[in-house]
Amino acid sequence: MTDTEDAHAPGATEWAVPGAVGVGPWAGEWPSDERYDPELLAHGDRRNVVDAYRYWRRDAVAADLARRGHPFHVAIENFGHDHNIGTVVRTANAFAAAGVHIVGRRRWNRRGAMVTDRYVAVHHHAEVDGLTAFAAARGLVVVAVDNTPGAARLETVVLPRECVLLFGQEGPGLSDAARAAAGLTVSIAQFGSTRSVNAGVAAGIVMHAWVRAHADLSSAW
Known part of the structure; x- marks a missing residue:
């Protein structure tokens, strides 16, 4: 609509x-x-x-939205004031994520969020340890999204229903601490010359993979 x-x-x-x-x-x-x-x-x-x-x-x-929310969270590292964070927040709102987590710098560029951050819970963690503690307390699997050796193909796995989808910042990707915290690491299949997919685009792809696996489509608008 x-x-x-x-x-x-x-x-x-x-x-x-x-x-x-x-x-x-x-x-x-x-x-x-x-x-x-x-x-x-x-x-x-x-x-x-x-x-x-x-x-x-x-x-x-x-x-x-909180009542209708899905049992997955989205987290993105913010050590370089990544301009993609707003896009990630907007997409998390569209797919009714339970919450969004900013790891690193508290301030982030809200322009791309298009005011959707007013409708979804946004949490801040100064370090990755704060995010992992949040996840552990709620039984959430931390799923890192990174095209590193040994990562499972997103296209061939079923994401955990209750999880935190963790994305790195544009450029360097996930920090070593984030990779170490993950219970599962997945990568998106690519076929071109670029080394990585834009962080905002990657977030949308992975969230949609969760929706395809777990969401009740009869509740979609």
Whole structure:
């Protein structure tokens, strides 16, 4: 569903401005459901959300995503202020990851996230040890994604249902500490001349592999 189709949401009215995305003010009697935001009902909702969440309060959307979330987490190392992190966060939101973990520097470039970091739990760990402790406490298998010798082909394995998918930063890939922490390492099959796939692209490929293996597709939008 694209934003240009959002006028089909219940109670929605189209924007009067040509080319504007989202939906206009709510038409008719307002819903009594407390999940709805009075400001959005009154003025319209131009956020990049699916129709089911139109006019909802931000915290209500986040709570519902947490309820519907899948039992996998996504982690990415941030030792060089990687610009791909925003893309990873946005993709994690799209696939309803249980959470995103930033390992290393706390600050990261949010531009690529397109505000999706407001709806998914984002955790920070100064070192890889913090991430592994989080995973161990919850029985999550740390799955490193790296094209190193001995890595299993993503295309030939089934990812653990409850896991943390761990990605390195663009360029150097995973740190030695991250590789050592992994219970499983997988690589994406490549056939061209480039040494590695872009970190944001790799994250999307691996998350989708998890979805193909474990997700209930009847719950997709």
